[in-house]
Amino acid sequence: MNPLVLQASNITPYIDFNPSENRLTISGYSRPENVRDFYIPILNWLEMFSNELKSKILKEEQIHPIEFQFKLVYFNSSSAKFLYDIIIILDQIQKTKVPLSIKWYYDKDDSELREAGEDLSELAQVPFNFVAC
Amino acid sequence: MEKGEVLINHYGPLSYEEIGFLLNKMTSLLERYNFGITIRKKVYSAMVESLENIYKHQDIIRDSNNYQPKFSLTLENDKIDLSCSNSLLKAKVVPLKERLEKVNQLDKVGLKEFYKEVILRGNVTQKGGAGLGIINIAKVTENKLEFTFDDIDEQYTYFTLRIKVSLQNQNN
Numbered sequence: 001m002n003p004l005v006l007q008a009s010n011i012t013p014y015i016d017f018n019p020s021e022n023r024l025t026i027s028g029y030s031r032p033e034n035v036r037d038f039y040i041p042i043l044n045w046l047e048m049f050s051n052e053l054k055s056k057i058l059k060e061e062q063i064h065p066i067e068f069q070f071k072l073v074y075f076n077s078s079s080a081k082f083l084y085d086i087i088i089i090l091d092q093i094q095k096t097k098v099p100l101s102i103k104w105y106y107d108k109d110d111s112e113l114r115e116a117g118e119d120l121s122e123l124a125q126v127p128f129n130f131v132a133c
Numbered sequence: 134m135e136k137g138e139v140l141i142n143h144y145g146p147l148s149y150e151e152i153g154f155l156l157n158k159m160t161s162l163l164e165r166y167n168f169g170i171t172i173r174k175k176v177y178s179a180m181v182e183s184l185e186n187i188y189k190h191q192d193i194i195r196d197s198n199n200y201q202p203k204f205s206l207t208l209e210n211d212k213i214d215l216s217c218s219n220s221l222l223k224a225k226v227v228p229l230k231e232r233l234e235k236v237n238q239l240d241k242v243g244l245k246e247f248y249k250e251v252i253l254r255g256n257v258t259q260k261g262g263a264g265l266g267i268i269n270i271a272k273v274t275e276n277k278l279e280f281t282f283d284d285i286d287e288q289y290t291y292f293t294l295r296i297k298v299s300l301q302n303q304n305n
Contacts, residue, residue, distance in 0.1 A: 076269075
């Protein structure tokens with residue numbers, strides 16, 4: 001499956017989804033002018049990734065542990081809706097017995113960002129590992 | 134710097150680029166005056182949500198240069214005030230007022246629950262609005278929102294939202 005890499009701008013995050021490295025990262029600022037246009041291709045890619053993992057599980061192929069990293073500095077409220085959608089897809093992947101962990105990075109002084117991660121984790125009922133930097 | 138000083142004052146059309154410019158200006162001003170990350174992030178969130186609300190939801194009055202979008206950021210002794218105004222169709226006043234009154238009635242836990250409820254409802258409009266902006270402003274600032282609707286004509290009103298970010302009891 002082809003990786004999905006989108007360079008960051010001052011309103012959109014860096015997307016580095018490289019299945020061969022077993023690590024998917026979203027980092028930076030997220031307040032796209034058109035939030036749907038930005039996030040829908042990302043959700044579509046993750047759905048395809050999820051389907052590919054499911055077929056590997058059915059074929060009993062070995063899957064290395066996957067780490068999904070949220071390294072956001074800021075996201076606006078409409079991005080939050082799409083981050084929730086991403087987490088729901090990650091939850092579906094976990095439920096197919098794929099070893100996938102979610103890490104939420106935040107500045108140790110930025111309690112708002114940690115709380116925003118806790119809210120999303122609680123809302124989706126998916127546990128995160130919180131990493132203070 | 135004297136207290137009660139207007140740090141940013143904008144009047145005129147508001148593009149997405151202009152929002153970015155105003156955010157950069159705010160960030161460098163608050164950094165220069167040594168406000169910590171907590172205050173800067175609260176102001177940043179409130180500014181993004183309120184300016185994006187104007188950008189997405191304003192109703193521009195045709196053939197008129199009056200009642201353009203307005204934004205100001207003022208540093209007071211104990212708070213940072215944000216004020217933002219835009220023209221709006223009167224037909225939108227009732228649901229907006231209801232939303233503002235509802236968030237003002239909720240405490241921190243209630244706002245969190247309301248925020249979750251709206252995310253789970255899952256609608257994002259073509260303009261990119263998820264209905265979360267005002268809830269998020271109240272949630273982040275932990276202060277009541279003040280608002281007015283001033284008549285322009287039969288069709289339009291001038292909506293003003295005033296947001297307060299407290300400086301006391303914060304690690305600023």
